[in-house]
Amino acid sequence: MDEHKKYPNKLGIIGWLGGGRWGIERYLYTLHRITGLGILLYFCLHIFVTSSRLFGMNAWEKWMGFFKSPIFKMGEFLVFVGFAFHALNGIRLILIEFGFAVGKAEEPVYPYKSSLNTQRPLMVIVMVVAAVLIVAGGYQFLGFVH
Amino acid sequence: MAKKTQKETDIIFYIHRFNPDVDSKPYTQKYTIRVEPGMTVLDGLHLIKETQDATLSYRFSCRMGVCGSCGMLLNGRPSLACNTQILDITMKNLTVAPLPNFNIVKDLVPELTPLFEKHISIHPYVIQNKTDEMLDPTGEFYQSPEELTKYLQFSYCIKCGLCMAACPTLATDSEYLGPQPMLQSYRYSIDTRDDGFDKRKKVVGNTHGVFRCHYAGECSNVCPKGVDPARAIQLMKRELVLDYLKIKKHRSTSFIMGKPEGVKRRPEIPKAPPFTVEQK
CATH class of the missing domain: 3.10.20.30 (Beta-grasp domain)
Structure with a gap:
């Protein structure tokens, strides 16, 4: 059996992105990972930019001027959106990991209901709070609040 | 649809x-x-x-x-x-x-071999410390219906591999145990006849174990038997965290329920047929 050639059928990153009739929690999973990587990238850039102060006031001013452009303002807003989603969804995941909101084991009766149904109200609340935060943040970033 | x-x-x-x-x-x-x-x-x-x-x-x-x-x-x-x-x-x-x-x-x-290899790695059987009782049983391990309900749902797994195919974490990490073995680790660890939690936590609590699950929930969505691996994995995480913090409640193993004493056999129940092989 083992000497036969086999084809590796790993989904890889495509496995994150879909390609199927998936549930909403799977998209949150993907978004959680993407926003996590985005925040990590921002963190690296942030360290790089703030370290420019080591090279004198001129270098600092140059970088700060560079980031005043509208594109970077929009980028900052996207970082905020990613952060708001990642933080709140992370709280949901921590609660679930401690066994809250997933319910107890029960006899499976068709049509099956799973822990996903049990935790869905929590997911809806968390996403509503994230949306409110993002909208409030949008007001700030778009300059309605000074 | x-x-x-x-x-x-x-x-x-x-x-x-x-x-x-x-x-x-x-x-x-x-x-x-x-x-x-x-x-x-x-x-x-x-x-x-x-x-x-x-x-x-x-x-x-x-x-x-x-x-x-x-x-x-x-x-x-x-x-x-x-x-x-x-x-x-x-x-x-x-x-x-x-x-x-x-x-x-x-x-x-x-090729489902990785599924079965990972399944074996979590010791998917009741591990009992009372070896004398296991070798020479004097009765049955008592289990209440409530204790049975805690793991019964998870014991319906038919090892079809659908949950492993649906898992996005397994798609990028071949070493990851996957939903089915982790589900089984909880199924046996929560069984009151079992003493194997300490043995299993070394496997499921490692880098490629339960804490890599971020609850995409697709394993539970695709399960054809309503087994709900996602729930078992989260409950296993809780057990591991409580154990790590040393606040996990000590659960004593089921007591051995001996044969009933002073009870007469009901007359309508026929006697068992004679043995077909010689008894030692």
Whole structure:
């Protein structure tokens, strides 16, 4: 059996992105990972930019001027959106990991209901709070609040 | 879900083919069959094999959703071919592919060996410290209906591999245990007859264990038996955290319930037939 050639059928990153009739929690999973990587990238850039102060006031001013452009303002807003989603969804995941909101084991009766149904109200609340935060943040970033 | 029809319909099957002796990578082959209401995907594959292409390979056994052999990717969703009716999921085209996250042996046959190896690694059996009692039983280990309910749901697993194919974490991390073995680790650890939590936590609590699960929940969505691996994994995480913080409640193993004393046999119950082999 083992000497036969086999084809590796790993989904890889495509496995994150879909390609199927998936549930909403799977998209949150993907978004959680993407926003996590985005925040990590921002963190690296942030360290790089703030370290420019080591090279004198001129270098600092140059970088700060560079980031005043509208594109970077929009980028900052996207970082905020990613952060708001990642933080709140992370709280949901921590609660679930401690066994809250997933319910107890029960006899499976068709049509099956799973822990996903049990935790869905929590997911809806968390996403509503994230949306409110993002909208409030949008007001700030778009300059309605000074 | 497509609207169910009561008429016979022509359905085009796009089947992923791969012959390891000839092909370097899988390709798609098209077949058209006449589908009657109630026909399952497995029925469709049988029809294709009987009438159009005898070289088509797929795995099946019981044909009634019990053995877990015919797991396939049907229109992008891991499902059992035998309990999925064609007209429930499509009115026109049906893509049939082998389960992802497993190597392809041939056509629609995945290599499930990693699933079974990981399953074995978590010690999927009751580990009992009372070795004397295990070798020479004096009674039964008592378990209340409430204690049974804690793991009964998780014991319905048929090891079909659908949850492993649906898991996005397993798609990028081959070392990750996956939903099925982690589910089993909780199923046995929560069993009141079992003393094996400490042995299993070394396997499921490591880098590629339960804490890599971020609750995509797809394992529970695709499970054909309603076993809910996602729930078991989260509950296992809680057990591990409580154990790490040293606040896990000590659970004593089931007591041994001896044979009833002072009870007379009811007359309507017939005597057991004589032994057919010699007793020591």
